[in-house]
Amino acid sequence: MMQYMRMHPNWYLILSRYPERLDTFIKQYRLDNHCTMDDYISKIGIIIQMIEMLM
Secondary structure: OHHHHHHOOHHHHHHHHOHHHHHHHHHHHHHHOOOOHHHHHHHHHHHHHHHHHHO
16 A cells, blocks of 8 residues: 555545545555455456366
């Protein structure tokens, strides 16, 4: 998350003034870095397909 914050410095200002917006920051971080449940499921699906090809 720190690397994301370095790339988007406006979050430094937002979180320093409004610390209650941390939840919003985390949601935005997860969306931008593909850390949602749908992304995990699609990654697992791709891994399963690769394993099936190897068999």
